[in-house]
Amino acid sequence: MVHARGMIRLTELDFCVLGVIWECGPLSAYRVRARFEESNTAAWSSSAGSIYPSIRRLVRAGLAVAGSRQDERGTRLVGITAKGRERLRAWLVDLPPKIGTATADPIRTRAQFVTSVSYEDRLRFIDNARTITREALNEVEKVTKVKSTGSDTMLEYIGNLGSIFELRARLQWLNRVADLLKNKRLTRA
Amino acid sequence: MVHARGMIRLTELDFCVLGVIWECGPLSAYRVRARFEESNTAAWSSSAGSIYPSIRRLVRAGLAVAGSRQDERGTRLVGITAKGRERLRAWLVDLPPKIGTATADPIRTRAQFVTSVSYEDRLRFIDNARTITREALNEVEKVTKVKSTGSDTMLEYIGNLGSIFELRARLQWLNRVADLLKNKRLTRA
DNA sequence: GGCTCCATGTAAGGAGTTACATGATTCA
DNA sequence: TGAATCATGTAACTCCTTACATGGAGCC
Numbered sequence: 001m002v003h004a005r006g007m008i009r010l011t012e013l014d015f016c017v018l019g020v021i022w023e024c025g026p027l028s029a030y031r032v033r034a035r036f037e038e039s040n041t042a043a044w045s046s047s048a049g050s051i052y053p054s055i056r057r058l059v060r061a062g063l064a065v066a067g068s069r070q071d072e073r074g075t076r077l078v079g080i081t082a083k084g085r086e087r088l089r090a091w092l093v094d095l096p097p098k099i100g101t102a103t104a105d106p107i108r109t110r111a112q113f114v115t116s117v118s119y120e121d122r123l124r125f126i127d128n129a130r131t132i133t134r135e136a137l138n139e140v141e142k143v144t145k146v147k148s149t150g151s152d153t154m155l156e157y158i159g160n161l162g163s164i165f166e167l168r169a170r171l172q173w174l175n176r177v178a179d180l181l182k183n184k185r186l187t188r189a
Numbered sequence: 190m191v192h193a194r195g196m197i198r199l200t201e202l203d204f205c206v207l208g209v210i211w212e213c214g215p216l217s218a219y220r221v222r223a224r225f226e227e228s229n230t231a232a233w234s235s236s237a238g239s240i241y242p243s244i245r246r247l248v249r250a251g252l253a254v255a256g257s258r259q260d261e262r263g264t265r266l267v268g269i270t271a272k273g274r275e276r277l278r279a280w281l282v283d284l285p286p287k288i289g290t291a292t293a294d295p296i297r298t299r300a301q302f303v304t305s306v307s308y309e310d311r312l313r314f315i316d317n318a319r320t321i322t323r324e325a326l327n328e329v330e331k332v333t334k335v336k337s338t339g340s341d342t343m344l345e346y347i348g349n350l351g352s353i354f355e356l357r358a359r360l361q362w363l364n365r366v367a368d369l370l371k372n373k374r375l376t377r378a
Numbered sequence: 379g380g381c382t383c384c385a386t387g388t389a390a391g392g393a394g395t396t397a398c399a400t401g402a403t404t405c406a
Numbered sequence: 407t408g409a410a411t412c413a414t415g416t417a418a419c420t421c422c423t424t425a426c427a428t429g430g431a432g433c434c
Contacts (some may be wrong), residue, residue: 011393012295019302030413041301043293050394052415073402073413089306092299092314100321102329102352103292104232106201110281112230112348113208117278125281132289140291158369159301162362163291169358173351186343200421219385239422241387262385262430 008061013046015091017054018084021064023155026079029055040143041159063087107133107170111177115186122187126178130171137167197250202235204280206243207273210253212344215268218244229329230348252276296322296359300366304375311376315367319360326356 010018020035021027029052036046055078058064063084067077080088107129114122144160199207209224210216218241225235244267247253252273256266269277296318303311333349 012298013394016298019305022305023302028413029415034412040290041293041298042290043295043298045395047395047397048415049396049417053393071402071413075413085305088302089310092303092306093310093317095296095299095314095317095321097321099295100318100325100356101229101231102325102355103294104230105292105351105355106232106288107284108348108351109201109205109230109232110284111351112344113212113277114281114347115344116208116211116274117281121278121282125284128282128284129289132284132286136289136291154369154375155301155304158303158366159297161365162294162297162300162359165358165362165365166291166294166355167289169354170351173354176350176354177347180343180347202422217385218387223384234423236423237387238389238424242421260385260430264385 008057010057010061010087010091011054012043013050014054014057015088016044017051018058018063018080018088021055021058021078022080022085022088026067026077028075028077030075032078040140041163058084105170114177114181115188118187122181123178126174126181130174133167133170133174137164137171140164140167197246199246199250199276199280200243201232202239203243203246204277205233206240207247207252207269207277210244210247210267211269211274211277215256215266217264217266219264221267229332230352247273294359303366303370304377307376311370312367315363315370319363322356322359322363326353326360329353329356 016036017032020032024031024035032055033046033048033051036044036051055064055066059066059078062081064078064080067079069076110125111129114125117125140160140163144157144164205225206221209221213220213224221244222235222237222240225233225240244253244255248255248267251270253267253269256268258265299314300318303314306314329349329352333346333353
């Protein structure tokens, strides 16, 4: 365990990329990007302009290694190093304290100003919020049918399950909010 | 209803600031910032470098008005306009379709790589995640004791309730994940 | 006189997105 | 031959954060 003196700061995205490099073995930067695009997870939306620089940073920090060009297309396979695995482990186990707070939910943000509109618009807001949340929930549930306990699909299943729990909780919360807003006199000038 | 031709794009933060200007009546930029600092909501962390430019944008777009200087300190009160209220309403009612998907949760992100570490480290991860989530939950519950249905505290209550629902769902999910990970052989090389 | 709070901002920098640029391979 | 896919990347832009700069008011 080397003392971490000049340890480069990595973003959440960098760790995600490192995780994918671990999970999918040595693979090309192009494949890493494709993996991010496949994923339905919100945190995983990513573009060439961030993936390529991220991989470069990981390689420079010695957490990943890029092999020599494999073919005429210029494909270059990237793999994780021992140092990279150690860093990934620390990211998982040593959680920063504030990481446990509730996430930023754009629907919840809007709900905090819901009495600024008329009674009818309030109902409309709740209704729309419920609809799009249900749609998102259906979407995730559809891709989570197979509840395999094999390690291949396990990680994806865990992630999807987290989304399902969150979305169901949001629906329950919206029901509660609807009840609270039944009072027509709440709208403020 | 004017057709929105040269309508300036606003960020979520801009709308939040506009919402606070609506909610707290005409107030100084300094007070807006203070309101953001008080708030325990994740989406509301904000700094001078973003609040002041945001208010300037709102004023330029005609959604807020800044009065003349009130005192020798240079205090300038900002209020919402009719156009601003209409824009706030549209933000609430016309939800963009993708807004309903599950949020980016750093704990869920980490969980998706949990089989990269040893059995013991996996248990450690789950345990830490549970602890900090419970702490965050206690924190929100503490400030949400008063379940007033008056419109003064209503909006804050709705927001806190949303956080509580999310955090409870995360705890349930973590219990499920713990069960799934009981199998010691899952760790991958 | 100095500390804290009120009140205004700017400058530098980090991180990520969109859009573009380039070229090989594969397949209909 | 042309379209889709594989594969690499950069440039400009946006948005936000950290840190700094400035000064008045109130109080001990």
